[in-house]
Amino acid sequence: MESRIGQLGNGRFGKKSIGKLNTIKDTKLIWVSTSQDKWWENTLDVDWVIVATPNEFHYEQSKVFLEKGINVFCEKPASFSYKETKLLYKLAIDNNCKFYVDDVLSYEKIKPTKNFIYKKWGTDFSNIIDRIAYHHFYLIQDQVDGKELTIKVSKNKKLFKKFSIECNGKFFNFEYNFNWYKKKTHNIEPTADKDALLSMLEAVIKGTANYKENEARTLFATKLSQQVKEKLYGKIAVIGAGIYGITAAIKLSAKGYSVDLFEKKSDIISATSGINQYRVHRGYHYPRSKDTILSCRNNEKDFIKYYSRSIIDNVEHFYAIAKEDSLTSPREYLHMLDECKLKWKIVDTLPECELTVQVEESLYCPDTLRKICWDRIKACNISTFLNTTIKDKELLEGYEFKVFSTYSSLNDFDKEKKEYQYELCEKPIFKLPIRYKGKSIVIMDGPFMCFDPYSNTPYHVAGNVVHAIHNRVVGKESKIPPAYRKYLNKGIINNPKFTNAESFKESAKKFFPDIDQAEHIGSMYTIRTVLPNRDDTDERPTIVRFNKDEAILFSGKVVNCVEAAEKIAIKL
Numbered sequence: 001m002e003s004r005i006g007q008l009g010n011g012r013f014g015k016k017s018i019g020k021l022n023t024i025k026d027t028k029l030i031w032v033s034t035s036q037d038k039w040w041e042n043t044l045d046v047d048w049v050i051v052a053t054p055n056e057f058h059y060e061q062s063k064v065f066l067e068k069g070i071n072v073f074c075e076k077p078a079s080f081s082y083k084e085t086k087l088l089y090k091l092a093i094d095n096n097c098k099f100y101v102d103d104v105l106s107y108e109k110i111k112p113t114k115n116f117i118y119k120k121w122g123t124d125f126s127n128i129i130d131r132i133a134y135h136h137f138y139l140i141q142d143q144v145d146g147k148e149l150t151i152k153v154s155k156n157k158k159l160f161k162k163f164s165i166e167c168n169g170k171f172f173n174f175e176y177n178f179n180w181y182k183k184k185t186h187n188i189e190p191t192a193d194k195d196a197l198l199s200m201l202e203a204v205i206k207g208t209a210n211y212k213e214n215e216a217r218t219l220f221a222t223k224l225s226q227q228v229k230e231k232l233y234g235k236i237a238v239i240g241a242g243i244y245g246i247t248a249a250i251k252l253s254a255k256g257y258s259v260d261l262f263e264k265k266s267d268i269i270s271a272t273s274g275i276n277q278y279r280v281h282r283g284y285h286y287p288r289s290k291d292t293i294l295s296c297r298n299n300e301k302d303f304i305k306y307y308s309r310s311i312i313d314n315v316e317h318f319y320a321i322a323k324e325d326s327l328t329s330p331r332e333y334l335h336m337l338d339e340c341k342l343k344w345k346i347v348d349t350l351p352e353c354e355l356t357v358q359v360e361e362s363l364y365c366p367d368t369l370r371k372i373c374w375d376r377i378k379a380c381n382i383s384t385f386l387n388t389t390i391k392d393k394e395l396l397e398g399y400e401f402k403v404f405s406t407y408s409s410l411n412d413f414d415k416e417k418k419e420y421q422y423e424l425c426e427k428p429i430f431k432l433p434i435r436y437k438g439k440s441i442v443i444m445d446g447p448f449m450c451f452d453p454y455s456n457t458p459y460h461v462a463g464n465v466v467h468a469i470h471n472r473v474v475g476k477e478s479k480i481p482p483a484y485r486k487y488l489n490k491g492i493i494n495n496p497k498f499t500n501a502e503s504f505k506e507s508a509k510k511f512f513p514d515i516d517q518a519e520h521i522g523s524m525y526t527i528r529t530v531l532p533n534r535d536d537t538d539e540r541p542t543i544v545r546f547n548k549d550e551a552i553l554f555s556g557k558v559v560n561c562v563e564a565a566e567k568i569a570i571k572l
Helices: 012-021 055-067 082-094 104-108 128-139 196-206 211-232 243-254 290-306 330-339 366-379 407-412 501-508 558-571
Strands: 003-008 027-033 048-051 071-074 099-101 117-121 150-157 160-167 170-177 235-239 258-262 316-322 353-359 362-364 383-385 401-404 420-431 439-444 449-453 460-464 469-475 519-530 543-546 550-554
Touching (some): 003 012, 003 196, 012 027, 012 196, 055 243, 055 366, 071 196, 082 099, 104 196, 128 170, 235 243, 243 366, 243 401, 243 558, 290 558, 316 330, 330 353, 362 366, 449 501, 460 501, 550 558
Parallel strands (some): 003 027, 048 071, 235 258, 235 401, 258 383, 401 550
Antiparallel strands (some): 420 519, 449 460, 543 550
């Protein structure tokens, strides 16, 4: 009987597995997707899915397919967390399917011995435990599983990692060096007479693999990896669980660090990351700032790849230049789009507009984004402390490095105390006439309106350059009027006392036919923080500054969060 295979990921390991799959008798590769595609929709007509994406994606992606009752082979590690890895095996049982994690060295017929030294050199500065040592750990599982372990580490050389595991007087020593010029390989000699990767994939797909043994090996290696990383790598604190802080935490965990994530609110993605227009910007909104356009355009793909399941791409997107009071002319606007290689199509213009273009852009769903982030946080073994306010840096002593991503509260931790423009913003939610269903419309560039579909609901979230702002302060701290505190970052407030909803509607009548029929559902309130004195360009940069043992992260557009996180990870 033919086995039908889908594969998620087409990188280094993915290309190898495709080559092997194509040689296995009665096996057909049906599809290959990447993390940027709608991979979660590729579930029909396959018996197995091979997950061969970046490590931090494995748990979330495996979980999606297992919940649908589809067998999953996952490149190691399935997760950085013992608890979440165990959950994946349980999901497989609950949904009557199989789950198998890469244990290719088991097929090399390697026999570990007492005081055996596992060595490997490479050319990469990435997390050596999950990347390499993981394979070596499960080789010793039979000899030490269930017994008390003593782990000793040496960190005396910058690119050298050395540690040992003692069990009842038996020592297992591990050495890893990433000095690229030392061209050596690990000293483990395979004895198998057949291609190990091919043997493993064939056994897994054909049903002859020992799945229970794989579970035991996987759980052992995952647990031991956690223990070793806690000793071998430093501990990092990330303060602020918006999308920037969370992405940084995930990236740092993927590099091997133990990460604690602190958030003063009761949930993640609950402030500005969860209260805005939800655009996955390509740059169309910033014609007076070429730098902002290019940063959005260049980083959009990384954001979509990282958080693909949150993307809403069934919406039509329109940008229009008003006849009066616009800071950009139609000619200037189209010239800038062309210069930045952004696609556009002229369509029938809106009332009181000189130009309307339809463009290719996406939105994100904040609720789905929050769910993805929680899955990643758990899978990356990130300790999360909600309802926790860090008032003094002394509370963070003992951490090797700190990342401050607190947006409107950055000056609570930044010794330089920068000046920012703090805006108390209202985001009204409207039920619009049916003609606006599935449409995002922005009037620009000036004191105008916009409407964007609100997540996967029948509603729209409104923006207005003038009426959205209830309070504006330029200085070193935000000053929230006491009457607004009960509204701030609390989600949709029904019948709020302080609302400009009617002013929103009145302003919109000029451009939006039938908008007087719009029904105000409620409003959300948050603090938007931007650089001051930028009215001439409206630029929205993302800034990462490094001090001795900390990073200060000032967030711009949502799409730049992956790039910012990578900068921090590379710096460390």
